[in-house]
């Protein structure tokens with residue numbers, strides 16, 4: 001079990017065919033999830049390609065997430081949550097917090113990704129649009145987006161299977177201005193399952 005402390009990120013190597021579970025430890029916490037091809041990180045999970053691939057805003061169980069080269073990289077194996085996730089919003093970054101009125105440094109999913117990938121030997125990395133597990137961004141009839149607290153409870157999880165060798169990074173989103181984490185960021189856990 002890999003613990004992702006509140007407001008931080010962690011990366012892990014996942015072999016093709018291996019599954020991993022992303023667990024919302026305390027509930028109500030967004031987990032920004034990224035996946036890169038292990039032997040060429042210029043190929044990575046792409047939200048915009050995945051939306052076109054599944055013709056939905058987010059894959060259903062049994063469907064794939066694909067890369068910027070339209071190759072399946074992750075498969076949604078199991079969803080033990082209310083089934084609400086986002087794949088529209090960019091990772092939070094320093095500019096996001098400046099725009100929200102924060103003065104000085106604030107942890108962000110972008111920096112968490114960059115640090116986790118540096119720890120895996122990749123100090124320079126593209127910041128793709130994440131798979132925002134557990135994130136509740138309702139799309140209203142007129143196209144407006146809502147920013148609602150994650151509806152998960154303690155122990156809710158999503159299981160993903162790697163279809164190619166990949167580097168997976170999960171960030172326990174430090175957003176505490178917009179209420180997506182109930183204004184109280186908490187930890188996430190990654191459980192690697194046996195092949």
Ligand SMILES: [Zn+2]
Pocket residue numbers: 032091092108109110172173174175
């Ligand atoms: Zn974030």
